[in-house]
Structures are given as C-alpha cells and as structure tokens.
Amino acid sequence: MDIRTQSSLLAGVVSLALAGSMLLRPRLSRGRALTLFSLLCLSLAAWYLADFVSVLSPRALWLRLGLAAGALVPLSALSFFSEFLGLGPGEARAQRVAVGGTLAGLAVAATPLFAFPVAVAGAGLWAFATLGLMLWLLRGRERAALARLEQERLLYLLLGAAIVVALSALDFVARYGHPWPTLGGVTTTIYLFFLAQTLQRHRLLDLHELLAKAASVSALALMLALVYGVIGFWLKDRPGLFLFNTVIASFVILSLYEPLRAKVEEGVLASLFRERFELVRTLGLLRSRLDAVITPQQMAELVTGTLHDSRRVTHTSVYLLAEDRPGFRLLDQRGPPPVAFLEAGAARGLLASAAAGERALLLEVVDRRLTELARAASPAGPSADPEAARLENVKSAMALMCSGITFPLVAGERVLGFWNLWDDRVPEAYGSDEIAAMLEVAERAASVIESSQLFERMKERDRLAALGEMAAGLAHEIRNPLGAIKGAAQYLDPRQLPGEEGDLLHVIIEEVDRLNGVVTEFLDYSRPIKSQLAPTHVNDVLAKTVKLLQSQGLPSGIEVDLRLSPELPPAIGDAEQLKQVFINLVLNAIQAMPHGGKLSIWTVEPTSSATWRFADVGPGPQRKARGPDFMEIHFRDTGEGIPPEARARIFIPFYTTKEKGTGLGLAIVQRIVKAHNGAISVDSEPGHGTEFVVRLPAATDLTPAPVNRASDTPRPPLLTALAAGSAASSASNSPGTPGFPPRRDRRPRRRRSR
Numbered sequence: 001m002d003i004r005t006q007s008s009l010l011a012g013v014v015s016l017a018l019a020g021s022m023l024l025r026p027r028l029s030r031g032r033a034l035t036l037f038s039l040l041c042l043s044l045a046a047w048y049l050a051d052f053v054s055v056l057s058p059r060a061l062w063l064r065l066g067l068a069a070g071a072l073v074p075l076s077a078l079s080f081f082s083e084f085l086g087l088g089p090g091e092a093r094a095q096r097v098a099v100g101g102t103l104a105g106l107a108v109a110a111t112p113l114f115a116f117p118v119a120v121a122g123a124g125l126w127a128f129a130t131l132g133l134m135l136w137l138l139r140g141r142e143r144a145a146l147a148r149l150e151q152e153r154l155l156y157l158l159l160g161a162a163i164v165v166a167l168s169a170l171d172f173v174a175r176y177g178h179p180w181p182t183l184g185g186v187t188t189t190i191y192l193f194f195l196a197q198t199l200q201r202h203r204l205l206d207l208h209e210l211l212a213k214a215a216s217v218s219a220l221a222l223m224l225a226l227v228y229g230v231i232g233f234w235l236k237d238r239p240g241l242f243l244f245n246t247v248i249a250s251f252v253i254l255s256l257y258e259p260l261r262a263k264v265e266e267g268v269l270a271s272l273f274r275e276r277f278e279l280v281r282t283l284g285l286l287r288s289r290l291d292a293v294i295t296p297q298q299m300a301e302l303v304t305g306t307l308h309d310s311r312r313v314t315h316t317s318v319y320l321l322a323e324d325r326p327g328f329r330l331l332d333q334r335g336p337p338p339v340a341f342l343e344a345g346a347a348r349g350l351l352a353s354a355a356a357g358e359r360a361l362l363l364e365v366v367d368r369r370l371t372e373l374a375r376a377a378s379p380a381g382p383s384a385d386p387e388a389a390r391l392e393n394v395k396s397a398m399a400l401m402c403s404g405i406t407f408p409l410v411a412g413e414r415v416l417g418f419w420n421l422w423d424d425r426v427p428e429a430y431g432s433d434e435i436a437a438m439l440e441v442a443e444r445a446a447s448v449i450e451s452s453q454l455f456e457r458m459k460e461r462d463r464l465a466a467l468g469e470m471a472a473g474l475a476h477e478i479r480n481p482l483g484a485i486k487g488a489a490q491y492l493d494p495r496q497l498p499g500e501e502g503d504l505l506h507v508i509i510e511e512v513d514r515l516n517g518v519v520t521e522f523l524d525y526s527r528p529i530k531s532q533l534a535p536t537h538v539n540d541v542l543a544k545t546v547k548l549l550q551s552q553g554l555p556s557g558i559e560v561d562l563r564l565s566p567e568l569p570p571a572i573g574d575a576e577q578l579k580q581v582f583i584n585l586v587l588n589a590i591q592a593m594p595h596g597g598k599l600s601i602w603t604v605e606p607t608s609s610a611t612w613r614f615a616d617v618g619p620g621p622q623r624k625a626r627g628p629d630f631m632e633i634h635f636r637d638t639g640e641g642i643p644p645e646a647r648a649r650i651f652i653p654f655y656t657t658k659e660k661g662t663g664l665g666l667a668i669v670q671r672i673v674k675a676h677n678g679a680i681s682v683d684s685e686p687g688h689g690t691e692f693v694v695r696l697p698a699a700t701d702l703t704p705a706p707v708n709r710a711s712d713t714p715r716p717p718l719l720t721a722l723a724a725g726s727a728a729s730s731a732s733n734s735p736g737t738p739g740f741p742p743r744r745d746r747r748p749r750r751r752r753s754r
Helices: 003-023 027-056 060-085 091-110 117-144 148-174 184-201 207-234 239-272 274-292 296-309 345-355 363-375 386-400 432-492 499-526 538-551 575-591 665-675 723-732
Strands: 315-321 327-334 341-343 405-411 414-422 534-536 558-563 571-573 597-604 613-615 624-626 630-637 679-685 689-697
Touching: 003 027, 003 184, 027 060, 027 184, 060 091, 060 117, 091 117, 117 148, 148 184, 239 274, 274 296, 274 432, 296 315, 296 327, 296 414, 296 432, 327 345, 327 414, 341 345, 345 386, 345 405, 345 414, 363 386, 405 432, 414 432, 432 499, 538 558, 538 575, 538 597, 538 630, 571 575, 571 689, 575 597, 575 630, 575 665, 575 689, 665 679, 665 689
Parallel strands: 558 597
Antiparallel strands: 315 327, 315 414, 327 341, 405 414, 534 571, 597 630, 630 689, 679 689
C-alpha cells in the first residue's frame, strides 16, 4: 500500500470512530450539533473507506459509492457549522448551493454519467466550490465577532478548515495525473479530532489549549504505538503468534491508557503552561483540604485564601443563603470588596440559570450571548425577550459580586450560595481544565455547607430533646410550690387586708403568675411541634387576633392600623399556632411603645418570586424550576427600635433586653414559622421603630379569603417582589425542625420578650 492508501484508511477509520463516539452518547445530552458532526464524520468515513477499497479492488461500485459519499460532505459540513456557530447572512443561499451540489453528485454516481470524466470532475468542483463558500461564511462570522479572543479562536477554526479543504483539493487533482504529496486524509483526521474536543467542551479552544492537546495526544500516540512496534518487531519471524500477542498488547494498552493519559497531559501542562498547571494542582489540593472543614465560614476562608495566594485571581468571594432575609450574605472575600448582601431580586437570573443546569456562569459568555440576542432582536426590542432579561440580570448580579465566573453552590434541590472568581487583568483568564477543577471545588464546597447544616439540625434536635427532659421535671418541681404559694395568698384575700399588706399580696399573686408563665413558655419551647397544616385564611386569623386584643383593652395612645390584601390566598399552616405568632408580635410591638404610637399590620399577596428550589428532572433544558409562592405579613411599630448589637440575637432563646422578659417569646415565634416552612426577618432603626416580616407558603390554587372592603385602606409600598423566595430556601434548609404544640389558653396580656 502506498501513502495515499494508508492515509485514506487512517482518515476513514478515525472518522468512523469519532462518529460512533458521538452517536453512542445519550440522545438527550447529544444535541443537534453533535448529531450533525456525526453525520459529517460518517460521510467522510464513507468517502475515504470507499477510496481505500477501490485501490485494493478497482471496481466501479466502490468508485460510485465514494463519489456519492463525497457529494454529501459539503452539505453535512455546512449544516454542522451553521448549527455550531451560526454563519449569519448568506447561510440560506449556501444551503441551496450545497443541496444542488449534493443532488448533482448523487445523480452522476447513480447514472451512466459516471462514465464521463468531465461529469465526475464537475461534481467534484461543485463540492469544493460549496466548501469554499462555507469558508467565506466562516470568515464573515469571524469578522463579526466582538470579543478579541473569540475572533482569535474563530480564526484558528477557519485556518484549519481552509488547510483541510486546500489539501483535500490537491489530493483530488492528484487523481488526474498531477503528482502531489497526499496530505488531505491526515489533516482531515487531525481537524476532526480537535472539532470533537471543542464540542465536548461546549466552546472554542484557544491556542494554548490546542497546543497542549496536540502535544499530549501526540505523546500518547507515540507511547501506545511503541507497544505495538515492539510486538511487531518481536513477531516478524513468527506470524502464528500475532493474534495472541495482539490481544495481550490490547490488554496492556487498555490498562495503561487512563493513568498514562493523565501523566502525559500533566507533564505537557507542567512543561508548556506552568501557570495553568500550578492552578490546577492548587485546586486539587484545595479539594482535598475541604474534606476536613466543618463550618461554612471555615470553608469560605480556606477557598478565598487559597485562590488569592495562587496569584491567579484579583477577586474571589463566597456568598451563603441568608436565613433572616431574602438573599445571599457575603461570607468571605479577597480583593476589591463586593456587595455585602445580594438581594433576592438581583439573584433571579443566577437562580434561573442554576435551575436550568448551568454549573458555571462566565461573564464573557453572557456578554456574547447578549450581543447575539441584540442583533437578532425583534422590533419590540431585546427587553421583550425573557432570555435577554435573564442574562441582563445575571450580568448585573455578577457585577455586584465583582465576578468574572460564578459557580452556584447546589446541594439536592437548593441553591445554597455562590462562589465567584475574577482576574480583571486578562479576559477569559481560565482554560477548560482549570474550570473543570473549579467545578470540583464548587461541588465539594456545597457538600460542606449541606453537611454543616445537617449537623446543626442534629445538634438542635439533641439539645431540644435534653431540654425537654429537664423541663418536664423542672416544671413539676416549680409548679407545685407555686400553686401552694398562690393558693395561700388568695386564701388571705388581699381585698380584706388594708394598706400595704394587701398590696404585698397582690405582688405575690402577680409574680407567681409571671413565674408560671415563664415555666409554661419554657415547656412550650422544649416540646416538639405537632402542627396540623392545612389551608388557612391568614386575613381571618389576623382580624380575629386584633379583635381579641382590642376587646381586652389596648394601652392608651396605641393605634392599630390593619390593612388586609383582598387578593391574599390561603396559607399552608395551623391557625392556632399562627394566632400565637401574631399575638406575640403584636404584644412585642405594644410593649416597644410605652408612650403610645402606631402599629401597622398589613398583608402582601404572593408575587412572581425567584426560584430558590428546583427539581432535577433530566439533563439540560429539561430541569424545571419549582417551589411555592410566599405571602408576607408585616408588623411595623413606631417604638423605640432595637439596638444594632441586639438585633442579631433577638431570636436566641433566653436572650432579652427587658427587665422582666423571659427571652423565649421571639424564639418560639421563629420556631413556629420555621415549622410552617416559612421565615421571619426583622428590620429596625433605634428611635424610628421596628418591622417584622413573616413569610408563609401560599396555597395559590385556592380561593382568597374574603375581606371587608369597606374597611380597606391603601396598602404601603410593597417590599421587594422577590422577598418571599429566599424564605422558602432558608426554611427548607431545616426541614423537620422540632417545635412545640400550640398554646390555646395563652393570655394575650402576658408580656413578651423582644
């Protein structure tokens, strides 16, 4: 066999193998671009294998099959590049030219025209003219690219395609008596291989990646060829053992391939691209060190510190889902300070991208996609496109976090936070191997957060179990003497005693009642909750609560302004427990206004919220975002406010700022709300009042509760429309948190701790 025959066999076998590797992928993850690439490889494989067989067996059948396969190559190549890159204006005309050339080639191969060399040459020239038209469209696509790196990558792709077409054309001319080195098959094989690598990474490769891949593949091919070369040299005089030793050599190669490939790629990367090698190695060590980390704060400090020390980032930060308000809170950062808190509305696009299965969001990819959408925008403008709106939201969120690449930290069905990186010294600073290593670190970081939250829930459960056992015995020992003291004091009848003696008995009875209330709250907090969750009209519960408090008499100077949304759907909750929450919050507000003031209570119906939870129902676009809508109940007073140093501790059990407070009122409120899969947050400014916001999951498919519209007044401006979304995720971080049963005999006049 001459060099032409060998190159045809090589190109045919490699093209067939590449087509098989693509077609063996699952259909859902293969995509249209991979399918069209497989068809291109199959048409090239048929062309080269027919040429190889025609040399060994010169029959007209093989020549006809080769011509027919060659006629399909321009159409399949143009279809693939159109799908993969989008060739822009002129694409439809080129498709018509390609279809015409394919039909002409098939007609020549299937009819007596095949006997005329002019017809065969004309079909070949038409095919190469179509490929030339495809190169012209690729050139236009390269010029239209805005990003410099994208232009460079498209230029590499264009030059490679031009070389393959030119050398294949020279091979075609050589068949008509013009000697020329046969290089078309070899260059086609190399070009197809790098196209396959590009498709596997879902983006064009830059020059560094091309050189690294070429060097590693060449070294690996030489090492594997050495195995067969040694066997061939050993068996040159013993052909009977060829099959046996070939099987042995295949087992050796299969055993060595993966470790050998990893070592070769590592060696090439360390030799040619030292910075990339060091970053990949650093990320691998970081992933191993994360196994020993327990808390999210330790994880954030380790990740940001390690990346900053690598000198390959100018900014890195970690955000964690906040539990007290909708959004994500900055845990740790290095470099220029980003926003300390990412609001829920700003994270909408990031969460939608995570729900769609995007594991990494690159700023340059977002910019490129926005540019493409702007060019293809309808007269209504790009803002009418939901995809453009999502990308704009993603871009603005990444700008707030000072991020060039963002990794959503996903565990199960929840987005727990974001990890951000940026090197603002160079555009597109990270290669595919570095991004792959970062993805592994992001997965490990999400696992640390999830494990930490699970550990905290288990500690809380054990603590409450021990507290419950202690509370039961303690309550028994305290209540018995309390009952005796109160009974004796009432038996003396303070009304029958004159002056100071009667006052002292009144003090004894009041303090006994207060201490009994403390014991009762202690028992309430320590018992597991048994909620009877059902659709509940929150408007009705609020109205009854306010009416109950007003009937028992409000302190002088207190004004209650109740405004209920007529569109509020039922909530999923326990009416008695919600009543207890509302009573505690109202009494806290009243106690915060000792000199009088205004308490405003209003409800906000669910709005289009960000998706904080999503279910994985399949790869790619089939992942659907899910999660309930959340209503809001606001309690705003004009009282003294909460000092900043106390604001972060008001939900901690037994913490109180009041002289006679128990420190359990708001802790109980928070546990009831969390048991309802909701959340509670507080916003306060000393001297200007406090606002509590309770968020509860809504049964949006049910009828809203009726409201007396005659008493309605305009509602205050709504808070952020996406405020309800984060509450779902923060509550869902602790499903099954133990609570306590409702207090149906609670007296609303009892004081509560803020």
